[in-house]
Amino acid sequence: MKLKVILAYLFILFSLSVSAESNETQAHNILIRALNILQNPGGASLNYRIDVSFIHREGYVIFKGKKFQRRSKHTIDWFDGATFWSMNRQTQVVKICNPKKKMEDGDASLTEQINLVREGCHYAVTSDGCNWKIEVKSIAKNTKLKNAEVWVNKMTYEPAKLRVKCGFLWVNITLWDVTAANYSDVNFAFSRCKYPEATLLDKRK
Numbered sequence: 358m359k360l361k362v363i364l365a366y367l368f369i370l371f372s373l374s375v376s377a378e379s380n381e382t383q384a385h386n387i388l389i390r391a392l393n394i395l396q397n398p399g400g401a402s403l404n405y406r407i408d409v410s411f412i413h414r415e416g417y418v419i420f421k422g423k424k425f426q427r428r429s430k431h432t433i434d435w436f437d438g439a440t441f442w443s444m445n446r447q448t449q450v451v452k453i454c455n456p457k458k459k460m461e462d463g464d465a466s467l468t469e470q471i472n473l474v475r476e477g478c479h480y481a482v483t484s485d486g487c488n489w490k491i492e493v494k495s496i497a498k499n500t501k502l503k504n505a506e507v508w509v510n511k512m513t514y515e516p517a518k519l520r521v522k523c524g525f526l527w528v529n530i531t532l533w534d535v536t537a538a539n540y541s542d543v544n545f546a547f548s549r550c551k552y553p554e555a556t557l558l559d560k561r562k
Contacts, residue, residue: 384482388491388507390514392475395420399539408529424545435547442547449555451547455562474505488517 395401400421407414416429427434435442436456444451474493481492485508493505508518519530549555 380482381480384480384489384491387482387489387509387514388474388480388493391507391509391516394515394535394537397537399537400424400544401535401537402540403535404533406531408531409523409526419540419544421540421542421545424542426544435545437542437545440546444547444552444555449552451552451555451557453557453559453561455560474507484511487511 395403400419402417402419404417405415414429416427418425418427420426422438423436424438425434425436431446433444433446439456441454441456442451443454477496479494479496483490483492488508488510491507491509493507495503504522506520507516509515510517515535516532518532519528521528521530547555
């Protein structure tokens, strides 16, 4: 094989390598900008819709680090980092639960979930209309997150949609009205003043 042909092949392989590296770097940078909005030091809020097979849920959440307030059609939940409250909107019965148990049952903080895709993954980006589509694949074998897709607005860098694989099912999460602001800690604890008729049931052990 002629030297010129060999050099040409080497140049093509090098170009492909550089292209792949730049795509992964770009994808990671876009994703980090979107995640930084959600992890704003003062907190952030958003509306969401979760679709899993035949299950559909909508709600609104304010979060700040591990703290959050989550509102859905039937419940309002508060977590101030130490205590977890869950109120049935109709009956106004408030259950105070063990935070550790709630986290084990799948209520891990959004911060912890976000950190799963910050590092230790392969990333790729493609253009999808007004959004960037980021594909995320975990490198670690023992992680719960295997595959995810994140759509990020090209203009604002706000996350618009997430698609996460859980077992054999894909969970689709649509986001809108994503807002980074400075939220007071009063948002993350149940207030007796706001709900004077509520009944408290302490389920902690």
